Amino acid sequence: MTDRRVAVVGGGYFARYQIAAWTRIAGVALTCVADGAAGARARVRAEFAGLPVVEDAEAALDLGPLDILDIATPPAAHAGLIRRALGRVPCVICQKPFCNSVEEARDITAEAEAAGTRLVVHENFRFQPWYREAARLLASGRLGAVAQARFALRPGDGAGADAYLDRQPYFRAMPRFLIHETGIHLIDVFRFLFGAPAGVYADLRRVNPVIVGEDAALVILDLAGGGRALFDGNRTLDHAAHDPRLTMGELEIEGAAASLRLTGDGRLWLRERGAAAWAEHPHVFVDRDFGGDCVQAFQQHVVDALDGRGGIETLARDYLANLEVERLVYQSAAEGRKIEIGPPGGDGR
Known part of the structure; x- marks a missing residue:
């Protein structure tokens, strides 16, 4: 099986944990990180040498077919970024807080389901x-x-x-x-x-x-x-x-x-x-990065599910109850x- 191709949108403080976790998961190829802020792009380049860094989500999508788009931005950008990926990426992970309101989250969830995109909330606790x-x-x-x-x-x-x-x-x-x-x-x-x-x-x-x-x-x-x-x-x-x-x-x-x-x-x-x-x-737990390495545990959970090993616990439809x-x-x-x-x-x- 070929590696699953992943792109991360967002290079801020918490995104670095997500980027680092993707680099450690077997069977995953991290294609790039996208961020509109020059300072964030510079920090990503400095910490993850050799990883392509681009200016926006569209550039990340244009690098080739993706299996997962991982959105690691503040909530104001969530709805627009998810909509750009619908029909183009089979699985989208969106950082919490999930959208700006429960009403917006309901709308986005319905649109993702209609497009056949599996929408997952990055809930790592x-x-x-x-x-x-x-x-x-x-x-x-x-x-x-x-x-x-x-x-x-x-x-x-x-x-x-x-x-x-x-x-x-x-x-x-x-x-x-x-x-x-x-x-x-x-x-x-x-x-x-x-x-x-x-x-x-x-x-x-x-x-x-x-x-x-x-x-x-x-x-x-x-x-x-x-x-x-x-x-x-x-x-x-x-x-x-x-x-x-x-x-x-x-x-x-x-x-x-x-x-x-x-x-x-x-x-x-x-x-x-x-x-x-x-x-x-x-x-037993590994005291690495954030919360006992829960970011990698969550991301591995998603990859396992996409590979047919179990379901996903934090699908957007279920997360609406939160x-x-x-x-x-x-x-x-x-x-x-x-x-x-x-x-x-x-x-x-």
């Missing part, structure tokens, strides 16, 4: 190794029925007058920030671990006045089985970790039989019900009330 192991433990029944879960997001990068300037300065101008840009990861993780939520209550706040959108949040999701999951996010605070961005925070899942804890060093800890102490639960929860989070915060979640695509009530 669920591929972080600690969440894969947590899912395995939950599926095995080791924890029992989940009563409570809490993720405390504490990357510590959002404090002060220069917040986000060194990596992703566009964060500062996003009118919907913490939930749309970051909390969506945990909405997806909670759906991955616990299934579709049945209700949502949210309180959103802006702590750092130099940014436009919210940077702190408490979001409670009612789980279908009767438990609850709390997203407790604050980007101005940090947590105990040699690298606060490894896990971005700490997770605890409390089940009827046992509890599971994720600490900032990527380690997992189990405590059986009634026990006085936590015991480390061993799992965006619907996101929409209801903002609605709940605006209205100051809990909202029951109906069937996918339905309105909250």
Whole structure:
């Protein structure tokens, strides 16, 4: 089988993880990186010597047939870039946040399906190794029925007058920030671990006045089985970790039989019900690039599926359910009330 040809559109801060991961995946030929900014193109050339770098997506598409177009740009460009690839590339991966709104994402998803293009959202948190192991433990029944879960997001990068300037300065101008840009990861993780939520209550706040959108949040999701999951996010605070961005925070899942804890060093800890102490639960991961090398794990997952080895977990059609929860989070915060979640695509009530 010939190598699958991949082009990346976007050469910014996070795109480098995607570019690096593609270079490590067997059976993939990275044809080029496209970016309209001269500075970004120069950084890509310096870090990935010999990799062709072009100025825009059209130039990338003109280099020859592609199997995958990987869009690694901010959301404002997503819809236009996806539309340019429809009917020309069989698989398009789009970085999250996926488009600018759930309505735009629905339209793009329908257009991709009509064109026969497989549209995938680059959602890498669920591929972080600690969440894969947590899912395995939950599926095995080791924890029992989940009563409570809490993720405390504490990357510590959002404090002060220069917040986000060194990596992703566009964060500062996003009118919907913490939930749309970051909390969506945990909405997806909670759906991955616990299934579709049945209700949502949210309180959103802006702590750092130099940014436009919210940077702190408490979001409670009612789980279908009767438990609850709390997203407790604050980007101005940090947590105990040699690298606060490894896990971005700490997770605890409390089940009827046992509890599971994720600490900032990527380690997992189990405590059986009634026990006085936590015991480390061993799992293996590679501390490379971002989040335990979850970017490569996600991209390998897509390649495996295209090669006939399993399905794709984050197809755009399924990911719309995350965006619907996101929409209801903002609605709940605006209205100051809990909202029951109906069937996918339905309105909250």
